[in-house]
Amino acid sequence: MQRVLELLLLSSTALAVIGDGFIALPVHKLQAGEGSAHFPNRLPIFDVVNGVAKSVEDDVNQIIQPIFGNGIFSGGSIQGTHSGNGHSVKYEVSLPSSSSQKGSNGPSSTDNKDTDPSKTGFSLDDLMNSIPTDFWNLIGLNKAPTSSDNGSKDADFTPSAVSQVEQPTSKSVESTAPGPASSASSSSSSEAASSSQPSEDSQPSSSANKKTGAFFLSLDNTQTLYTATLKVGSPAQEVQVMIDTGSSDLWFISSGNSQCKVNGGSIDCDKYGVFDKSKSSTWHDNKTDYSISYYDGDKASGTMGQDNITFADGFSIENANFAVIDNTTSSIGVFGVGYPELEAVKSKYTNLPFAMKxxxxxxxxxxxxxxxxxxxxxxxxxxxxxxxAKYTGDLKAFDIVQSNDKYVYSQIPLTSVASSLNNYTNAYGLPAGSNHPKVGAVIYNGTDSFNGGVDLKDTPTLLDTGTTYSYLSKDQVESIVGLYGNVTYNDAGKAYEVPCWVGNPGNYLEFNFKNEQYIKVPTSEFVISVGTYASGAELCVFGILPGTHSILGDNFMRSVYAVFDLEDHVISIAQAAYNDNHAVVPIE
Structure with a gap:
């Protein structure tokens, strides 16, 4: 199936002070084999477009369809038919029971079935090996893909490790307005409302030693996620959390998490650290339950509370609101930096980006x-x-697009995508005499070509660090893939095949935002080697996948410098400049 992308792992290094109030925390990258092979998708499960509640089967189908094509989850199994080359193969896969798994079940929930793959945590290999051999032969693969094909010997894959289609659906029949379908509850509604905010007695105190100004926070890129190291409580406990522009809550894994190895589970919770609230003298329990589900299959349940958080020397938040998770199959917590509208609690609170101000x-x-x-x-x-110092050209500001008249996602209009190809030479850049050709224009210059590309009609597009790949509508993806020749859909990978040479150096995609900013991304970010055909030829698929929501994930974000202004509701972007220089100024 899908080989682990050759992404990089970041790890913290020493502090580097670059100016008054500016603290840089440089990071180093390690090879993918030293990181996790799990592909997180930390978009909360809810529908902000329609507010329509969907069944558990709907949610599970969103997870398994990128693996099984038209397979449908029903009654504890997946049934489907694959057609191609004049043949048709039917298959039915019974989902492995939780009792047969290496790890423990995920968080229990009254509205989830025992066969929910996001709950049982069975491996991708278990599923792949259940598919008839004829199925794999039919789509041109000589065997069922396994996790060993992904370059990670010990990696346990869940179905959602390949399922990256971020299509929010709601599990809450109570929620009709935009916002997460939350399972949060409290002993009384009034207590929940009051406890999600600091009490009068616990309001932040002023401190002459507290610094004000811009500061850097380290990011550790573990395969497909970026993590930050925070210090929590008194005395401080160091914990790593995933940085996510597509969600809003901060939560840490508790030392008492039932899924941790030290507590009889299967998760190595020590890898990124845990928070022991019993050892913090400043911890305040809000007595409010917290529960959230993500589309990578991970779930988290625990308790909301408050404590002190330090980001860097002199930069700390007192009585910060966050959740301590007692039950999750995730090995790392989440640091959501999005709009509060995405918070997974009914009573909204001041999340960290707003608490910083x-x-x-x-x-x-x-x-x-x-x-x-x-x-x-x-x-x-x-x-x-x-x-x-980290971008070239000018930063261009774009208004964030609202959802149902509310600011929910960090999304801006994407106008078109164009392609520049250098098939056989090592030349770089656009052909001579061309700048930004009109959509549909094709310019040839020897063996170089530039295609004006595909009109996306200012599609609202989420910029999301919590997503590995990128997503556009099916028609849009097919139009882009069509720039490279025939459009061939690979049912196994749930992606479109592309010639592997498309990823050669010098080739790039150009993303056009409102005809005002153009971001070039090497095609190597989007060409993914997933194995070989039966003939032995290399098989590559395209890293922009079909989905119902437009998302530019990490394979785009590495090429852009982005400024998220959640107060003025604008995102400014420019072409990223890769260097070791700094020229930091505060945002006033």
Missing amino acids: EQNLIAKVAYSLYLDSRDAVQGYILFGGIDH
Whole structure:
């Protein structure tokens, strides 16, 4: 099936002070084999477009369809038919029971069935080996793909490790307005409302030693996610969490998580750290339950509370709101930096980006994101500032597109995508005499070509660090793939095949935003080698996948410098510049 992308792991290094109030935390990248093979998808499960509640079967189908094509989940099994080359193969896969798994079940829930793959955590190999051999032969693969094909010997795959289609669906019949379908509850509605905010007695105190200004936060890129190291509680406990622009809550895994190995489970919770609230003298329990589900199949349930969080020396939040998770199959927590509308609790609270301004750490609710190249050694998130050395050209600001008249997702209009190909030479750049050709225009210059590409009609598109790949509508993806020749859909990978040479150096895609900003991304970010045909020829698929929501994930974000201003509701972008220089100024 899908080989693990050759993404990079970031790890923290020493501090580097680059100016008054500016603290840089450089990061190093390690090879993919040293990281996790799991592909997180930390978009909360809910529908902000229609507010329509869907069944558990609907949710599970969103997870399994990228693996099994038209297979449908029903009654504890997956049934489907694959057609091709004049033949048709039917298959039915009974989902492995939780009792036969290496790991423990995920969080229990009254509205989930025992056969929910996001709950049982069975491996992708278990599923793949259940498919008839004729199925794999029919689609041109000589055997069922296994996790060993992904370059990771010990990797356990869940179905959602390949399922990256981020299509929010709702499990809450109570929620009709945009926002997460939350399972949060409390002993009383009034207590929930009051406990999600600091009490009068626990309001942040002023401190002459507290710093104000922009500061960097380290990011560790573990395969397909970027993590930050935070210090929590008193005395401080160091914990890593996943940085996610597509969600809003902060939560840490509890030392008492039932899924941790030390507690009889299967998760290595020590890898990224846990929070032991019993050891913090400043922990305040809100007595409010917290529960959230993500489309990678992970779930988290625990308790909301407050404690102190330190990001860097002198930059800390007092009485920050977050959840401590007692039951999750995830090995790492989440640091959501999106709009509060995405919070998975009924009573909204001040999440960390807004708390930073509230407590005078930054002047504006804004941060800039620099993931750097796949081969570079540094990357970071910069709260309250812009590093002008990290981009070329001008930063162009675009209004964030609302959902149902509310600011929910960090999404901006994507106008078109064009392609520049250099099939046989090592030349770089656009053909002579061309700048940004009109959509549909094709220019040839020897063996180089530039295709004006596909009109996307200003599609609202989410910029999301929590997504590995990128997603557009089926028609849009087919139009882009058509720039490279025949459009062939691979049912096994749930992606479109492309010639592997499309990923050669010098080839790139150009993303057009409102005809005002053009971001070039090497096609190597989008060409994924997934194995071989029966003939032995290499098989590659395209890293922009069909979905009902438009998302530009990590394979795009590494090429852009992005400034998220959640206060003025704009996102500014420019072409990323890969260097070791800094020119940081605060965002006023």
